[in-house]
Amino acid sequence: MSEQKPITKVPDGHARFFTTRQMAPNAKGFVGYETIWESFQKEAKYETPKKP
Helix, strand or coil: CCCCCCCCCCCCEECCCEEEEECCCCCCCCCCEEEEECCCCCCCCCCCCCCC
8 A cells, every 4th residue: 555645734825815724634634725715895884874
């Protein structure tokens, strides 16, 4: 059988609206990636309109 290679750490990837990070390997040795999204827009506090 083939031997498993040691898992190398991949640096975090940065894009305009998200960041990807390498996750820890699971029991089967699968290494996944998590994506952290930043908000596209800001929410403004709602103010009731003035009465005429």
